[in-house]
Amino acid sequence: MDSSNPAARGEGRGLCSSGCGFYGSDATLGLCSTCYRDHIFSSHINKTAQQLASIVGSGNKNGHIGSKGSASVTESKKKTKQRCSKCDRKVGLAMGAIKCRCNGVFCAAHRLPEDHGCTFNYRTAGRLLLEEANPLIKAEKLNTM
Template identity: 40%
Template sequence: MSSSDSTPTLCVKNCGFYGSPANRNLCSKCYLDSVNQAILRSESRGIDSITSSVEQVSLHDEKDHVVVDDSSVSKNKPSRCLCCKKKVGLLGFACRCGGKFCSMHRYPEEHKCPFDYKTSGRVALARENPLVACDRLRHRV
């Protein structure tokens, strides 16, 4: 075994992490990104080219391949109040402006909500209550 085999090599994409020859000298993150890009490109080309691109990527066993789900990453992050940065967890109050707030800042006046409640209320009333007018020409056949 030569000394170059025992020394770790940096990732080919220069991300600062060490690459692996099994991953085409890429770190695990860059390798997963390249696999995902190859799959997206193959989907845009068509079903026939999927098999050829999968063979080119040379995927390893599912045990060696770690799949990261983005939805689980966002669930692990503790949700915080947008005003005071206090952890709110499951008890956070969602607002129509898209934020999550603690019990102190749950009201729109407390967190200076940019959502226009007046206009949205008027639009909802106009949509739910259409104008009902009687026919002025009652003798019409």
């Protein structure tokens, strides 16, 4: 059996250089597949940690990393209403909480604007939307002799 494949002859293959007992290859720096994966993963984590350290070190003048706007976003997510604004019934995402354009959360019984006394003017909003989508195109008059 004379083959030209070095892997078939056993060349280029030896035990894993990390000492786990499996065979490694030259393509994976002499490591087995598991040790090579761990090596790549740890080097990726080290690069990411260095990038994060440089970002943290370059914070703003006061030494703060984030802005106040990001903190207010997380606070507003925590303060979401879980009750119907009209009947005070508990509503959740699974129960069908409907958020209206008047910034209220309503149950399925009060989801329509007529049912909860909506203050949002849908007619004016629709007209403004149509005006923006379809601008008035008026051609100039031709001068006749």
